[in-house]
């Protein structure tokens with residue numbers, strides 16, 4: 001017998017199968033292996049926040065955000081819950097080294113009667129930990145197939161596809177004892193009954209709507225939820241006792257290194273050393289040597305003069321030709337000259353280099369640990385452990401990171417994380433250019449730059465923490481374990497990010513180039529730059545910095561790239577970079593904030609960043625003696 005309405009596996013084609021499980025257990029790697037389609041994989045919880053679907057030989061396969069239970073507390077959970085309720089079957093991915101945590105979802109799925117196959121993943125790490133799992137006993141005990149896998153080496157993946165048609169749930173589970181507590185007249189599936197008992201709001205509302213002709217609401221009974229969860233946790237404990245046998249309790253090298261990173265005394269020096277190494281690699285090697293070559297030689301000496309000569313020769317001597325020529329090859333932001341020079345000559349090498357570095361750290365699981373150490377050392381800034389991940393992702397792309405705040409349960413912390421991202425977290429493209437500019441000045445300036453950002457982050461976080469109503473959540477960290485980065489994944493990640501960067505920044509920059517050139521042609525840019533003169537003067541910067549600010553309205557990395565052309569002193573460069581970093585979020589980030597939060601918060605964040613950018617910039621300028 002199975003839990004399916006019709007015999008399972010009779011009609012394989014057209015089935016929808018969802019990969020479901022806790023965060024960071026390997027769902028996305030399995031998705032890649034089963035569907036031969038790459039989705040982002042990182043060694044920290046919360047990488048996947050939206051579903052990805054792929055068509056396979058046996059139907060549709062869906063990758064979902066990681067969850068610790070099928071419920072509706074956070075946005076990620078709501079997304080996964082909806083997919084589970086619609087799926088014909090589920091591949092429940094569990095971390096073999098964390099069965100005590102992960103089998104909760106397994107039992108919940110089976111209680112709901114969802115046809116399930118369990119992928120017992122990370123078997124390599126379980127073996128390394130000296131953990132021995134009786135797979136057959138586990139399958140018998142839960143009443144569903146269990147397939148051991150190592151997703152990263154694709155071990156067991158074929159078995160998993162083969163067992164998929166056998167997905168099943170036992171016809172009845174202990175939760176059925178509680179069904180009596182529900183009113184008789186409701187029309188609900190076994191899955192919905194289970195969720196109703198657990199006080200799931202959306203399910204209650206759907207069923208309430210069906211029985212709108214009076215009667216009691218089915219709204220959450222919190223005591224019963226607690227009782228059901230406790231019973232399920234007890235079942236998990238006894239399962240683990242029965243099927244898991246530890247043969248050797250030694251701690252792995254990864255765990256020991258991980259502990260070093262978490263202790264302030266060792267973690268902070270390691271963090272500083274890492275930041276220095278990254279600075280050297282990206283700022284000195286790539287920004288000076290490589291970009292010096294691409295920008296200075298390739299574009300400056302060969303490409304630009306050739307294109308300028310060609311455009312001048314090809315355009316006829318007609319009236320309309322002058323403005324066209326100006327748009328194409330002017331020195332401010334010519335569409336065919338300075339624009340590609342910034343994007344290809346400056347941004348691409350830097351974004352690629354920094355993506356490689358960040359990708360490697362992501363794959364290793366280093367970043368969340370560093371963030372936690374910093375977070376502790378720097379007073380808490382009103383955020384819990386989960387909010388650290390979006391901030392870390394922000395150093396890749398702030399827009400992506402705003403979407404990732406969906407994994408945070410509390411609205412208050414989502415708001416704080418979004419505000420901090422918009423305010424003071426520079427993205428990879430920007431950090432690349434900034435490191436390039438600062439490398440010319442020396443490591444001390446780089447350290448100073450990071451210090452300013454950390455102070456602003458800390459202060460802004462503290463202010464938001466005080467002013468926003470509500471309590472701070474406890475610092476709950478689900479730290480990933482340290483792993484040796486996989487070059488293959490890092491390369492794929494970097495390639496995907498570069499493609500996304502070019503897709504997004506290319507057209508946006510082309511549009512900006514046209515608009516700015518047109519403004520310059522009619523003399524309007526000078527008017528704007530003039531209007532900004534009091535501001536630039538207050539910062540002790542030349543009026544031409546006004547142009548950088550105009551670019552910054554579109555994207556902060558454009559502004560940073562625009563600074564490479566200004567002849568500024570060391571302190572002026574520093575002030576300029578601080579302003580550019582704290583200035584308004586990129587327009588795509590703004591669009592995302594509007595979509596994810598609300599108009600009021602978005603507007604406040606946008607205006608607030610003007611205030612903070614010029615306030616902090618002015619303060620730094622005064623400290624450095626830039627302003628007379």
Ligand SMILES: Nc1nc2c(ncn2[C@@H]2O[C@H](COP(=O)(O)OP(=O)(O)OP(=O)(O)O)[C@@H](O)[C@H]2O)c(=O)[nH]1
Nearest residue numbers: 024025026027028029043046047048066122150151
């Ligand atoms: N050693 C080992 N590592 C694995 C295995 N499967 C996945 N990983 C690693 O585990 C990490 C998480 O993998 P993902 O596929 O991103 O995990 P996920 O379940 O999609 O995570 P979220 O999207 O955050 O819910 C990555 O660093 C993978 O390389 C495995 O079987 N063995």
Ligand SMILES: [Mg+2]
Nearest residue numbers: 027028047048
């Ligand atoms: Mg994932």
